[in-house]
Each structure stands twice: as C-alpha cells, then as structure tokens.
Amino acid sequence: MDKRLRSSLQSSADEFLSSAAKQTLKSSKPSLKTLIHGIKPSSDLSSSLPLALSHSISQAIQSFRNLLEPNQNPNPKPNSPRSPPTKRPRRSSRRSKTRPEPDSDDPDANPERERKRLLSELQVLAFIAQLCISHPQNAFSPLDLLTGVQALHDNLIILESDSVLVSEIAGLCEQWWKEELLSRESLISQSLPFLLSRSLTLQKKADVHRVYALREAFTCFDFEDESIEDLKLLLIRCVISPLYLKAEEGKKFLAFLFGLSLQLLKEVLAMIRSQVPFGRKSMLEAYGDVLFRAWKVADGDSRSEIENGFLQGLIEGAIHASSGALAASIRRVLGGFINQRTTAGVEKLLFQLSEPVIFRSLQVANSNVRQNALHLLLDLFPLEDPDSTKEVKDSLLDKQFFLLERLLTDDCPDVRVVAVEGSCRVLHLFWEIIPLSTITKLITKIFDDMSHDVCHEVRLSTLNGIIYLFGNPQCHQILNVLLPRLGHLMLDNVLSVRAAMADLLLVIRDIPNFQFHKVVKLDVLLSDLANDQPQVAQKITKLLMPSYFPSKVSVEAACNRCATLIKRSPMAGARFCEFAVSQGASLKSLMELVRVLITLVLLPSNLDEDQIEGLLLAAANLCNTLASESVFKNALKEFFDGEKLKCLFAAASTRSAQSSVFNIVSTVSPDDLAGLLDECMNLVTNCSGLSEDAERQAEVRSAHKLLLSCDGVDGMLEALTAFLQKSAYRCHVKFGNELPNLSVFSAKRKKSKSYSKISARWRNVGGKKPTNFENDYSVAVGMAWQIRDLLASDNTRKSILGSQVLESLFQSLNVISEVSIVQCMHCEYMDTSPVLAYTALALHMSLQNASSTTKDWGTKSKDRTDSTRSSSETELEHALDHLVNCAEKLFRADDAGGSGKISPRPKHSSKKSSNRREKRHRESHTDASSPSDSGCYTEPKKLSNKVKMLTAVLRFVVDAATIGSVPQIQERCLKFTSGYIRYVVSKLDQQSHEPFQFEEEDLKDMVLCLKSSFTYAAKLLNLALKDVTEASPALTEASDLANDLLDLIISIELYLGSNYVAHLVTGVKSWLPDLILALGSGHIVEQIKGEVMEITTADRIRLRFPSWLLILAKTELSEISEARPEDGDSKPDEFPAFKNLLNMIVTLLKGNISIRNVFGVIFLISAVIGMQKKNFGLVLGLVRFACLKVFREDEREWGNMMLASLQELYPQIEREIEEDIEEDRRENLRNAKELLEPIWMYHMYETGKVSMED
Helix, strand or coil, X not given: CHHHHHHHHHHCHHHHHHHHHCCCHXXXXXXXXXXXXXXXXXXXXXXXXXXXXXXXXXXXXXXXXXXXXXXXXXXCCCCCCCCCCXXXXXXXXXXXXXXXXXXXXXXXXXXXXHHHHHHHHHHHHHHHHHHHHXXXXXXXXXXXXXXXHHHHHHCCCCCCCCHHHXXXXXXXXXXXXXXXXXXXXXXXXXXXXXXXXXXXXXXXXXXXXXXXXXXXXXXXXXXXXXXXXXXXXXXXXHHCCHHHHHCHHHHHHHHHHCCCCHHHHHHHHHHHHHHCCCCCHHHHHHHHHHHHHHHHHCCHHHHHHHHHHHHHHHHHHHHHCCCHHHHHHHHHHHHHHHCCCCCCCHHHHHHHHHHHHHHHHCCCCCHHHHHHHHHHHHHHCCCCCCCCCHHHHHHHHHHHHHHHHXXXXXXXXXXXXXXXXXXXXXXXXXXXXXXXXXXXXHHHHHHHCHHHCCCHHHHHHHHHHHHHHCCCHHHHHHHHHHHHHHHHHHHCCCHHHHHHHHHHHHHHHCCXXXXXXXXXXXXXXXXXXXXXXXXXXXXXXXXXXXXXXXXXXXHHHHHHHHHHHHHHCHHHHHHHHHHCHHHCCCHHHHHHHHHHHHHHHHCCCCCCHHHHHHHHHHHHHHHHHHCCCHHHHHXXXXXXXXXXXXXXXXXXXXXXXXXXXXXHXXXXXXXXXXXXXXXXXXXXXXXXXXXXXXXXXXHHHHHHHHHHHCCCHHHHHHHHHHHHHHHHHHXXXXXXXXXXXXXXXXXXXXXXXXXXXXXXXXXXXCCCCCCCHHHHHHHHHHHHHHHHHHHCCHHHHHHHHCCCCHHHHHHHHHHHHHHXXXXXXXXXXXXXXXXXXXXXXXXXXXXXXXXXXXHHCCCCCHHHHHHHHHHHHHHHHHHHHHHHHHHHHHHHHXXXXXXXXXXXXXXXXXXXXXXHHHHHHHHHHHHHCCHHHHCCCCHXXXXXXXXXHHHHHHHHHHHHHHCCCCHXXXXXXXXXXXXXXXXXXXXXXXXXXXXXXXXXXXXXXHHHHHHHHHHHHHHHHHXXXXXXXXXXXXXXXXXXXXXXXXXXXXXXXXXXXXXXXXXXXXXXXXXXXXXXXXXXXXXXXXXXXXXXXXXXXXXXXXXCCCHHHHHHHHHHHHCCCCCCCCCCCCCHHHCXXXXXXXXXXHHHHCCCHHHHHHHHHHHHHHHHHHHHCCCHHHHHHXXXXXXXXXXXXXXXXXXXXXXXXXHHHHHHHHHHHHCCCCHHHHHHHHXXXXXXXXXXXXXXXXXXXXXCCC
C-alpha cells in the first residue's frame, strides 16, 4: 500500500488522491502522514495537491448530495443548513455560481454501498486536508485549501451520520482556527455547535477542553440575531451540565459566556437562579465560583447586572427564604464571593449589598427571617466597609456583637441554636482581635445560660460549639476554668446531649493540663456507663480505657485495674468489658481478664452479691466477644470445666448472676453441664409473675439460650405443654368452657442426652401438689409469655413449629385464651399473655404451612397443594373465629351483668356427668366472684383490663388480614372492630352517669392500648379499601368503622381529657387518607357505578348519628359571633385535639377535588337529617364546614353527588324559614342559606344542574 501511494504521489496529485481515497482511513493514516509531511515547499505538489484536494472534496460531497436528493426534494437547491449568523462576512460554498457536474456514469446499483464509499473517501480527504494544514514546513497555501475545507464545514450536518467523518471535519476546523489561518471565521458556524453538542453528549473532559480552547470563536457570533437561538440553547445547557461545573476549564468557559452578550448574561443568570432550590452542594458551590470569575472580568452593564440584578436578589432571597434548606442553598452560591473577600472590591460589594437589609432583618418579628439573616451575618462576619474609618468599623463591629448576644436569648429555639454555634465560631476564628470584655460576656452567657436552655437542641449546639472552640489553643486557659459548669449535661435527659458531652470529655482528655474527672465526677461517669445507651457507654469506655485497661502496662496490671473498676462499680465495670474490644483492647488480654475475673469469684473473699454479679456479667460479656474466634472459644471451653461451672453457679446468689452463668455456658458450650440443666428448667417452670418482671425475663431468656445450645428445647417444650394442658383442664373445671381433645404426645423419637435428662425429671412438672387456680393460672401466664418470646427468635421458633407437642400446645393455649378473655371482667389476675402467645403461634403455624405449600408446588399435584393451602388458611380462620366469638361473649356478658360460665354443656354428655359439671360450675362461679377477686376489682380497672384484652384480639385480626388469609370474613372483622370501638365509647359515656376514678397507671395503659387499637383499626380499613373495584365495591361496614373511630376520639377527649387524646391524634395522621376514603366509601362506589345510593347512606346515618358530626357542628357555631353554645352542651373549647384533627383532614383534602366531593356529601346528607330533626344549629354548623372548610368560599364547581344533596337541602331550608319558628333558629337557617345560595344560584342559572322543582 505504501509503494502504491508513493508511486501515485510521484505521478500526479489527482492520481495520489484517487489512490488514497480507495484506502480506509484507519489503515492509511501512518502512510499518508509520512508522505504528505515529506513534501517539500519547493515541490510542484505543494501547489497542485491543495487544488486537487479541494476539487475531490467538492466532487465527493456533490455525489453524496445527489444520493440523498431522491429521498428529499426532487428539485433541490444547493443551500447549506441554517447556521448562526456571524458579525463578519464569510465565504461559503453557497456563493458558488456553478455546480460541479455529476459523473456521467450510471449510478451504482446499490446506493447504500455507494454512500458508504463516498463517506470513507471523505474521511481520507478530510484527514489529508488536516495533514496539509499541520505540515511542519507550511508547504501548502491555506488559500488553496480553503475551498475544500469550507465545503466540508458547510456540509457538516448532512454528513453527521458518520461520526468518524464529522469528528475529522470538526478537528480540521478547530486546527484551522488555532493556526489563525485565512477566513477562519467562516469555519465556526457549524463546527462550534457540533463540538458543544459532542461535549454535552459524550460527557468527556477532553471535549470541554476543546470548547474552552475555541472560546474566542464565540465572539464572532451575533447573539442579538433571532437565528442564534439554537446555539444559545446549547450554551444554556452547558450552564446546567455537571461536567462543565466540575471541570476547571468548564467553569472558566461558563464565566467567559457572561461577557458575550448582555442578553445571554441575563439568560444564564436566570438559569442559575432556577437551579438554586434543587442543586446539589457541589453544583451550587461551582455556580458561586463561576459567578465570581465572571464578575471579576466584567464591566459596565454586565457587572451591574451581576451585582444589582443577581447578587442583590440572592442576598434578599437568603434572608427571606421560605425554608432553611433554600436559604442554605443560596448561601452556598454566595460563598463564591464570601470566600474571596480578600480580593479587591469584593468586601466592599458584599457590604453595599447586605448592610441595608441584614441588620433590619435580624430584628423583625418573623423568626425564620431572623434565623436566615443570622446565618448570613455569620458567613459575612465581620461585616465592614473597607473604606471607612477605624471608629466606624469599631462601631459597626460592636453592633454585630450586640445583636449576636441579643439573639442568644431569642424567643425562637432555632435562632438560639444558630446564635450559640455562630458565637463559638466567631470566637474560634477571631479570638485574638475580639476585646476581652466582649469575649467574657459571650462565653459566660454560653456556659451559664445556654447550657441550661429549656430546648435540648440549644444545649446540644452549646456543646458542639465548645468542642469547635477547642480548635483554637488560645481559648484553653479560660475554658479550663469554665468547663466544670457543664458537668450537669452528662445527666441530661436527652441522649444526643449526653453523647455530645462524652465527646467533649474525649477532646479534653488528650489536652495537657485538662482533667476530665474535674468536669464530670467519676461516680457520675460510672453511673452513666452502667445505665446509659450503648452510644454513650461506648464513648465513656473509650474515655476510661487509659485508666482502667491501659495498653502501656503489663496485662496483669491492666486486668487488676479492670477488676478494681468492677469492684467499685459492678454494673459499670461489666459494661466496660462489653465495649472494651471495640475500643482497642486485644483479645489475648481479654482472655486473661476472663481468667482473673472467674478466679476472683471462686476465691473465698469478702465480695458482696453486687460485686459477684458484676464480675460474672463482665465475664459473660467477655466470653460473648471472645467466642467469635475459634481459638479463644476452645480455650474458654477448656477453662470452664464441669466442676468450675458448678462452683460458679453456687457462688451466683442472685438471679442476674445466675443468668450470667447461663450465658457463659450457652456461649462456650462446655461438654460437662453438671446440674445446670435442672437449674434452667427450674427457672423456666417456676415462672409465676414472669410477664411483669423484666429482671426474671432476662434470666429466663438466658436459660432458654442455654437449653438451645445443648438441644434441650424439646424437653422444655414438653414440660411447658404438660403444665399448660393441666391449666387448660383446670380452666374447664372452674369455668365450664369446652375442652378440646388434648392428645398425649408420643416419646417415639430420637433424643439427645440433655433432652433425656430434662424430660425424665420435668415431664410431669407441677406434680400432684394441690394448688389454687389463681396460682396455676399465674404460672400458665408465665409459660405463655415464654412461648411468645421463643417464637420471636428464628432458632427457637423452628423448634416449636417442628415439635411433636405443637398441636397439644396450641389447643391448651386456645382454652386458656378463651378463659382469659371472657373472665377478665370477673378476675383481675387475667392476663393478655396467653392470648398473645396463642395468636402468635397461630400466625406462625399458618405462615409455615403456606411456606411448605409453596415449596411443594413443583413436586406435588395441584389438588394436594390446594388442599394444603386450604387447610392452613382454615386453621387460621378457626383461631380468628374463636377469638372474635370470645370477645363478643365478653360484650354480651358485660351488657347482661355477666356470669362466670362460658359455654353450655356438651351435647353428648351423660346426665350424671352433666350434674357433676353443673355442681362444679356453681362452686367455681362462687369462687370466681368471691371478695378476694372482686372486692377491690374496680370498674376502671375492669375497663382497663378489657381494653388490653380486646386490643390483643384486634391485633390478631389485623395481622391475619395482612397476610391475606381472611378474605371471606372481612365483613365480620370490620363489624367486630366497630363493636369493640362502640363498646369502649359506651363505657366512657357511662362516666357522665356513673363517674368513676381511674388510677393514673391504669389510665395510661388504657390510652396506650386505645392508641394501638386505633392504628390496628385504621390498618384494617386500609386492607378493606385497597382491593376495591367496580366488581368488588367497598363494604359499608368500612364507613361505619371510620365514623366509630372519630367518635372514639371525641369520647376520649370529652371524658379523659385533651392531653391523652393528643397522643392518639398524632398517631392518626399517617392513617388519615384511609379514614377519609372509608368515610366516603359508599359514595365512591356510587360515583364509579353511577348508582343512586344517598338514601342508603342517609338511612345509616339516621339510624346511628355519629357524635363527631355533632361536635363538629358546635365547633363551627363557636366561630360565628352571633351564635353561642346551648346551655348544658359541651363547649367546643373542650375539643382542641379534635379541631386539630379536622384541620389536618381539611389540609389533606385540598389536593383532590373528587375526594372533597365525596367527603362533602357526608355533611350535606347529615344536614338534611338535621332539618328533619329540626336541629337547625346542627344544619348551620355542617353547612358552614362544607362551604368554608371542605370547599373554598368562592368555589362553585361542586360534584354531582354534592349537587344532588344540595337539591334536597336548599328547598327545605327556604320552606322552613317561612314557617313560624323561634328567631334564633330562623337566624341559623338564614346563615346556612346565605352560605349555600351562591352555589345554588350558579348551578340553577349557569349549569342547570339544580332547580326549584320538588
């Protein structure tokens, strides 16, 4: 190929170009470069080659255009694409008077192949042109090359399908510009937009570099011409391109754009302004840098536009921003100038722009404006005019310190937070130049006042500011004196403050002459270490490590120091050991520490119970850490032999100490467990009162963990199940409830040694020792609590669900749960633990069955799969049905005065057994109602217990519905929930007739349960509404339940007080959409189907008028100056929480006109019912809420359902006004008519949707 090209070059330029055009660009590049750069300036080729090249380029382009013409215009005109106008005339192929004649040969039979050939030829020719320009000896005349290069440039757009070619052409034009060759201005109108577009598309820094290198070419364009819009659009896109904002040359280019045109400058500033609210931090900082660069070189109108048109607006926006985030974003842009304030003119500019507004804004009534202005002042501090005298500067500085000190006591906590941190920042940066009197005033106020502020964010900012202040060593001397005044913050009631205080102590620990224990007493630190959250405890451990487990002394000395700590404060020392490894202690040294601690426990010494407890807990924590490494776990297993464990357990005289021994054993898993398994089972089975004792719960969990580690869970489950079966039987004997067939479990299975030992002794737990029912029930409650706790862990859950006693366990809990629910109104000792255990077990059994069914789909027949799935769902539904029945029995028994019996005698029992059972029932009923049970069992306590029990049932109802297993009984679930809510409302309502006094603890428990119940009920509404379709409309019970929930809020606020209901309303907020949809669910179905359902809805409201609508109406009447609450009625001021809820509903409704129409119908229908009941105050209140709150006063476009209700209501109001009624009542109707009249008139005369016809 080289020889051919060299030979053709020696013949003629035309033959060389013809031969080169047949080659591919990639293969011929090296050869072409060698040959062309080898041409001497004296050679004939230096004049002939450029002319031949231009001719070949023009000919190839014309041929390419001819190929395109059949698909474009049958009568083409040789016009080049539209391009931006330039300020100077330029030569172009468009001025050519003649067109080259096309080849007379027949066109290629394959146009696509010809097109590719021509594009390949043009690639080579463009490259040759570039070589000619870059010739090291400038052998070729640019004037001779210009025609060909111009042709390539002018046809850049029609050649854009070939990316290699257009890249070569753009590079050719770029080089022509850089070499400052003849008529370079004519080669930028197409190439510059291409390079801009390429940089924005490929996102490569190299392209940004090329654009920046050609920046002077942009000055050739007339940016005032209309045809420049496409190029301006590309330039504006560069302004928001992350690539340009990240690259240094990109930011320089953007700054250069500001000087091209005043109009372009305004458009660029507008684009930057639009990006401020949404830009990332790096993007906004880049804009600040770009603006500063542009301002520095701008002059005249351009500089004025940046200063007065943009920066002034930024400063005002930073002060009056609607949110703190927006203000911070604006300040980041301004940071481009603030960080360059040492540059000449910048500080003067900032002073001129901000001084007129910032001091005034620091004293306005709006706290957000004060806060924003303070942020800006701190960024600009010290704000001063560089050209003013020293006296003026000092006066202005004093003014700033005065305002800063004043803002430390601002009414708004957010302002105080900024003021504290800002004051510390100012002191840190300018300590040396601030007058001593000013420093004293500021720092004293911070230490004495701000550290005791009522707002915890202010106290936190105080500590953060002081930590920052330590960065200036010149502050240390005065801080050393003042720091003890902050000691109380280590006992702050907010976790973040205590954590920050610990951080401060860590800072001063490493500073010479500072002693942290003089700031916070060691006893306080140890108390916090023992009792505080892990976040604080870890920091305190890090603080104490050099003192109590230093790495610079021998391991023995370090262990002795740690033991001393444990003896001084056992619980603190135990937690110190828990976090020691995370703070740098080596595992080897901790292994030695375990030996030292265990030896101390086993040695005869004067250790008290607390010290032994601390030593064992510390050892358990260390073992838990060391067991993660197999080497140390084996060493621990060897160290803890059977005899040592036996001695340890003997030394552990407290529950917590024994629990620690169990934890050590379960972690280490030694081979010889001695008699520890029996001790574990003793803890597990002697569990009366366990559900209320947190210390015993921790001990029992340790026993569970030990039993799990030695395969003893199965034996434990058998022991628990055996006792629960006996308890279920005693429930049957005492209360007469039906007893299912409690199967006796088989022992035919593989047993471990541990299991055999447990089972042999504990299978008949409880023995034959006679006990009373209450004691037995208390133990059963403890066991039920354990079952639920075991289900919460993956490992023990698998053991329970795979146990052979599972069915017996489930049936036993079934019976005990029924007794717990129904008898809670008679027996104070009834507990929710059996119900919670029963429901948890039912759910997990159902989920396990569903999971196993899914796995069997690929291997079993469809019929068997369906059967299994049906069985798992039916099992859950039976449990649900059973608990709902029990709850309904509780409702009925309470309404009827109640008895101890639960169910009638079985159908197939003999007469003799029946008589015996009835005799037992009479005796048990007498026992259940004895003074020991009911004498001090007050009505408030009964109600509290019933609410707890019913909340547990409701939780199960919702959980079952959530996993999708109760679609067939959804209606019953909704009815049950409504019944429960109405039951509570009726019980609370009894207070108005039979007042009773709640104990504070019972009241708190009940309100907490009601809050949970509200959440469960709202979730049930969500489940009922989420699958609503035209074919499956929402159940009307959903609307009833929503009304009942609002009635519940009213009742709690009325009878228990606003303080209690406020917590409930806070939790309601996230469920408001479901509540609103449920309230109008019947109307939504009507809107979808086009059916008339108002009568049905009205009948339901008329049958049971919601009390929340009555209170809402009275609340509205209180806002009317002419109306006053009726005597004896509840004052609306008694319902602040309910009014807050209404405001939240109204706010939520604003976004959806359809839902507003559906929701508004409720009030108009209720107003119609109010008209029928002659309650005109109710009518006015409901109409007012609908017209002014649900809709705006000037809003006329009501939906069809609203208008249908209006058609019924408005004529009734007009007729009633004409009747002979009291003036006050007539005034109510007139006010209601006045609200409705604009809507009525509009739709009667404008839309015709209402009329006066009946």
